Amino acid sequence: MSLKNSVCLALLVSLAGCATLPTSGPTGKQVERSAIDPDTTLPIELVNVEASTDLPALEPVAASLRLAQLPPPPTDLVGPGDVLDITIFEAGVTLFAGSGSTPGSSGGAVPGVQAQRMPPNRVDDDGDITIPYAGKLHVVGHTVSEVEAMIRASLRGISQNPQVMVNVQQPITNTVIVSGEVARPGRLLLQTNRETLSDVIALAGGYRGNTKDLVLRVIRRGDSTDIAINDLIETPSLDVRAYPGDRLMLINNPRTYSVLGAPGSVQQFPFARSRVSLTEALATAGGTNPTLGDPAAIFVFRYVQNEQRNEVPVVYHFNMMKTGSYFLAQRFAMKDKDVLYFGNAAANQPSKVVQLISQLFSPILTVTSAVQTVQNSNR
Template identity: 45%
Template sequence: MISSPSPRLRLTGAMATLAILLSGCATLPSSGPTGRQVLNGAKDPDAGLAFQVVELDGAAFQKLQQVQPAGRATGQLAALAREGRVDRIAPGDVLQVSIYEVGMTLFSSGRTAGPAGSVEPDTAHAQAINAVTVASDGTIRLPYVGRLLVAGSSPYDVQRMIEQALQGKSQSPQAMVTVVNSPGNSVYMLGDVVRTGRIPLTPARERLLDAIATSGGSRVSGADTVVRLTRGGERAEMRLGDVRPGSSDDLTLLPGDRIELINEPRSYSAFGATPKVSQVPFGEPNLSLAEALARIGGPNDAQADPKAVFLFRYDAAAIAAGERPVIYRLNLMKPESYIIAQSFPMHDKDLIYIANSASNPVTKFVAILNQLFAPLLTAKVLTDNNN
């Protein structure tokens, strides 16, 4: 007769089985590291990429109240500020020239007859010359005046040139020069704007936002539009929604500036123990961490560790300055964390990672065992009932 195993043997067998189960848990697929693994990675001196973990707690909340709100960055476009004039004549400009004379004139048919056939020698006469286009070498040519180099001069300067050239040829000559069309004193609007094209500048000194408004504005939200300004071979850009009217970034425009509006919607990514891995657009000018978590459905109750909600932020400028990348940690088991999340601003291309619970691999492995052995147990129950 075969004796049943002793209690000690059964205990040993159970421990061996448990060890096998636990080793199997370690090999199960996972959506990412646990919260402890992220924290340990920040302390690893041999890590290929060093990073720091910042706790979003009460102290962090106090600092948030002291920093500038998101969406108010300044200085990117201001770096291109320059002094300049918009009244200089350039090749391609079209000028309207009018010349006024007294008595016998060069530009009229003769003296003007007064009452009873008398002659009015001192009567002033005006003669408008057809529109004149400034040649590629910066010159114009006028009757009795000859060729004048006008590029780089103001209309007033050209008036003086004409009057001096007519001295001795006409009696008290005076000239009036008006710029009818000036491609040289214009800016160019491109990209996702309602009306693209050339915008002439005036002595009123238009600013960046004036030109954008004249063109009908951006086709999309200003918060999702990047304005790129090219000036003299240099280029700078920033979010249109961040440019405040009259600020240093609302530049006074100069001839030849090129303004391009680019549609670049802001978004963030969600990974880990969430209902779905996704990329989510902001959809509004400012978005908080609390709102971002709500949009992705928050932590998954069945697998997430609510104490390990991480926000990965890559700041290229800070890293170039020698700072380490930052990972913010939010513990949703603390009530104050929800207040902090309401005040914490999201940035473009932020990444939210919700870590798996440490017990999730065990739960997952038990579920697999249940799927494997449940049919056998059911068959045994049915067999025993039929006997």
């Protein structure tokens, strides 16, 4: 047996011993069989998208409207941390002699009306303030006018018809905290309690970055809600009123989807806009590789929340060899972290064998030709 034949035989034997040929992933049939396999440890739901009823329901962006159920409180509501500026007006005999007097000073007969301004009074964590001669007053949850009435009532019988004026010197209760991708993060006072979420962002100097990548997280009374900024812009009903005590965080959270299998390009793609359809995702990925992929085996892998609010894996199958699938793909919205998979074509396995054999034999043929050339030259 010649050297050439021996080498070829060895290569054929090694090729026959290969368990599998190189591939970029399973075929469409393999994906379907593994998804419905009853022995799989992860139960997967396979949805063949053949009609509009098979498309996943659009998640209602108005789910955050529960934030609008709280009516706006009065702008002068007093709460813990607020610092009150209290002035007491008295006629005739006064309890507090001299402007800015401290508790415990003795009174005197002073003609006319006297205005006595007390030192700044901070509402403690229990919601109380302390008034000289009157003691503690529980003011949390009351408006400024109600606090004035409470102080006046507490001094009745001690002072001659005192009149009280209360101003919130350092408001804490009627504020929101704004942080994240805004120009001026910090504590923001709600002047009217009619400011909406977008108003608060504007008052904080506006957002930084691209709106398609920004998410507004609203934390209200222990409940957290995320609203995409583009949804806030496009859906006015989402732009609800900010509520005192809200914490607003603008987060830069670029959304992406991954493309695997046999497409024109395997990589992770960012969302070009706030909404990307499957048709646009297929085009961005370069479509199905004509030599490796199967247009009838397009899959989208996604976690979906069921009625029990548990995440379950779902695989959506599109057969792009059918005309109607192109219209359905336009209505199918991609979601963050989706996996778009292009199935391998089962028919391309013989071509892979031929290609592999060609690659294996090409160096041998080259060497053989060179040896024959040398032998001929030596004759």
